[in-house]
Amino acid sequence: MSEKMPIRAMSICVMSTVSVTVTMGITLPFLALVLDSWGVDPWINGLSAASQMIAVLFLAFFGPRLMARFGTKKVIGFGLAGVALSLALLPIFPNVWLWFPIRFLLGFSSELIWTAGDVWINQLAPEKKRGRIIGLAGFFQHGGFALGPILLVFLGTDSWIPLYIGMAVVLAGLLPLGLTGAAATFEGHESSARIFHFLRVAPGLMIAGFMFGLIDSATLSLLPVYGLRKDLSSELAESMLSIFVIGAMLGQIPMGILSERFGARKLILAGAVMSLACLLAMPHLITDPILIFPLLGLLGAGLGTFYTVALVDMGRRFKGGALIGVTTTFMFLWATGAVIGPGISGLAIELGGPDAMPYTGAVLTMAFIGLLIMRIRQNDP
Numbered sequence: 001m002s003e004k005m006p007i008r009a010m011s012i013c014v015m016s017t018v019s020v021t022v023t024m025g026i027t028l029p030f031l032a033l034v035l036d037s038w039g040v041d042p043w044i045n046g047l048s049a050a051s052q053m054i055a056v057l058f059l060a061f062f063g064p065r066l067m068a069r070f071g072t073k074k075v076i077g078f079g080l081a082g083v084a085l086s087l088a089l090l091p092i093f094p095n096v097w098l099w100f101p102i103r104f105l106l107g108f109s110s111e112l113i114w115t116a117g118d119v120w121i122n123q124l125a126p127e128k129k130r131g132r133i134i135g136l137a138g139f140f141q142h143g144g145f146a147l148g149p150i151l152l153v154f155l156g157t158d159s160w161i162p163l164y165i166g167m168a169v170v171l172a173g174l175l176p177l178g179l180t181g182a183a184a185t186f187e188g189h190e191s192s193a194r195i196f197h198f199l200r201v202a203p204g205l206m207i208a209g210f211m212f213g214l215i216d217s218a219t220l221s222l223l224p225v226y227g228l229r230k231d232l233s234s235e236l237a238e239s240m241l242s243i244f245v246i247g248a249m250l251g252q253i254p255m256g257i258l259s260e261r262f263g264a265r266k267l268i269l270a271g272a273v274m275s276l277a278c279l280l281a282m283p284h285l286i287t288d289p290i291l292i293f294p295l296l297g298l299l300g301a302g303l304g305t306f307y308t309v310a311l312v313d314m315g316r317r318f319k320g321g322a323l324i325g326v327t328t329t330f331m332f333l334w335a336t337g338a339v340i341g342p343g344i345s346g347l348a349i350e351l352g353g354p355d356a357m358p359y360t361g362a363v364l365t366m367a368f369i370g371l372l373i374m375r376i377r378q379n380d381p
Contacts, residue, residue, distance in 0.1 A: 010124050012176040014137045016076050017117035018144040019173025020083060020110050023166040025148015026155070027087065028052075030162045031103070037157070040096050046342070051100050052107030056335035059111050060195065060328055066112070067324045072120035073177060075112060080174045082109025087167045091160040115331050119324055122315030128260070131312045135256015138308050142249035149242055198329040202317070204375050205310050208268055209330040211368040212306035213337025218345040219279065219299070219361040220244060229354035230286045243293050244300040251301030255308045264313035269372045271305025272365055274298060279362040283355040307334075 028049065035045045066075050086106035090099060117137075125133040155162045199206045220241065227237030259267055278299035285291045310330065318326045344364075348356035 006124050010121060010133065010137075013073075013076070013117055013120045013124070014140050015176050016080065016173040017113055017137075018140050019169050020080070020113050021141050021144035022148050022151075023083065023087070023169050024110060025145040026152050026162050026166050027106075027148075029149055030152055030157055031090070031099075033157045035096060035099075038096065044096060048096060048099055048103060050339065050342075051103045052110070053335060053339055055104045055107035056111040057332060057339070058108060059115060059335075060332035063112055063115055063331075064321075064324050064328045067116055067119060067328075068321055072116040072123070075116040076120070077174060077177050079109045079113035079116065080170050080177075082106075083113070084167050084170045084174075085109075087163050087170070090163055111331065111335070115328055118311055119327050122311065122323055122327070125315060127316070130315050131256040131259035132253065133256070134312050134315070135253040135259075135308055138252035138256070138304070138311075139249055142245055142252060142304070146242060146245040146249060194325060195329050195332065198326050202314075202326060204265055204268075204372070205313060205326070205330060206333055207368075207371055207375075208306050208310045210333040210337045211364070211371075212303065212310075213334035213339075214341045214344075215275070215337075215361055215364045215368065216303050216306075217338040217341030218364060219303070219341075219358065222342070222345050222349065222357055226349070226354050226357050227286070229349070232287070236289070240292075240296055243296040247297030247300030248304035249300075250297070251304050252308055255301070255305050256312065259309045259312040264309050265372060265376050267309045268306055269369065269376070271302045271309070272369050272372065273302075274305075275302035276362055276365040276369065278302060279358045279365060282358040 032045055032049060035048060040048075063075075066078070070078075082105055086102050086109060089102045093099070093102065121134060121137050122130070151165070152162055155165060223240050223244065224237045227240050255267065255271070278295050281295060282292075282299075285295050311327075314323065314326050314330065345357050345360060348360040352359075
């Protein structure tokens with residue numbers, strides 16, 4: 001691969017993916033609040049949100065074929081159009097049951113953009129600078145997600161304006177795609193998401209994807225609820241998630257740079273150990289109005305390591321159609337963990353009280369650390 005850095009193409013790719021993270025940051029809390037204002041039962045509200053995540057599981061079957069045939073740039077365009085269509089349909093059909101298929105389309109289209117963007121960035125990044133480029137892209141992508149809830153504070157939830165703003169942002173993300181040349185297409189069998197194949201050739205990466213989804217969702221899905229159960233003010237409880245995302249955002253660039261110097265497994269292990277320490281400390285520091293914020297920021301940085309470093313390692317080890325396949329498989333396993341995690345967390349709170357939530361995340365993290373240490377000792381990929 002040439003070491004010349006295609007700055008314009010990478011900037012356009014990041015701009016397009018950030019437009020979706022901003023939109024998701026707005027719409028996810030907005031839709032939950034709207035359904036709650038309609039008097040929808042919390043479990044149905046949760047299922048509605050889960051329909052977006054379940055859609056990601058179908059990406060393994062359709063995403064690689066689309067990227068192999070049309071190229072990542074066109075697939076990002078398809079995904080942006082799908083997100084815009086979904087957002088347009090939501091206010092037209094204000095019904096909780098009709099929102100299930102619409103949110104399914106929204107989730108599939110969003111993840112299609114995210115995965116294609118990751119593949120495209122990995123295609124474009126020069127080998128020696130891959131870590132810092134992916135870290136920089138992750139910084140802006142996480143920043144977009146953090147910006148969404150902030151915008152929602154000013155937009156309010158009494159009208160459909162947040163959805164219209166989201167549509168405008170997504171359509172704006174379509175415009176820059178015409179300013180760069182076509183991204184490469186990759187024909188062939190390797191571009192399929194062969195889950196068992198990649199579990200065999202890159203078990204450490206695939207396990208990291210699943211555990212990232214499991215731990216991240218189990219810890220964060222009920223984070224505001226956990227704060228309220230610990231008698232925090234509603235404002236402070238709602239801000240916990242934003243602090244976590246900001247921590248993940250700020251950790252992207254340092255971890256990307258470190259990934260150029262150190263092995264992926266050791267960096268992921270370091271992130272897992274930092275996450276474990278934060279989860280174990282959370283029940284003791286949750287009521288401290290000063291220490292809880294850096295703790296949540298460090299937790300975000302630690303868990304964010306899993307994704308960033310794994311993405312860098314995938315770009316280093318896989319090329320062409322295999323990069324599409326391994327990235328999509330990683331996202332499939334992440335989504336599988338993310339679907340399971342909230343149920344584990346909710347059951348833990350129900351059976352053991354609020355502190356069972358971070359302790360459950362800690363137990364899952366310890367299991368992951370054990371697997372990582374075993375693979376490092378065996379020198380397995």
